Amino acid sequence: MRDINDGVEKDRVPASQTTTSVRVKVTPGASKEVFTKVGENSFEAFVREPAQKNMANRRVCELVAIYYGAPPEAARIKTGHRSRNKIINVKL
Template identity: 35%
Template sequence: MFKGVISLKSINVKVSHGKGEISEEDGFIRVYTMEPRENNRANIDVMKQISKYYGVPSTSIKIKSGQRSKNKIVEIDV
């Protein structure tokens, strides 16, 4: 990817899973988090994991849709 390009990714979140990890399957990203849904903690952890996975700051990641759903569209400004 080139600097400044915005990438949209479809992700599927698995909450309360044994360990936090990311895998790419079936054309989307699956993110496993141990954080609960309450107080937006799962979404915050998902954004942290994605930022680490892609090597971008967490401020470059925005949830465009699916804030309260396990299926999300995430925008990554790289």
């Protein structure tokens, strides 16, 4: 009888389940859009969108996802929904 796990690497996590957390300092309503890496998992984002109706948050999530080569819906705010300092999870 064959074991169901034969040939499967047990320590390997599928790419679709890997999540990275990053810190982002956001400045909404900027005159020009800039997204810069300031540390290993830290970024600074200047976005044109105002901090109203979740517009700036959505744009920051898009920028983080683009940086990691993931689709826009792969980035979600974990903490800091109403703060300039945010922690964003990205599914890679």
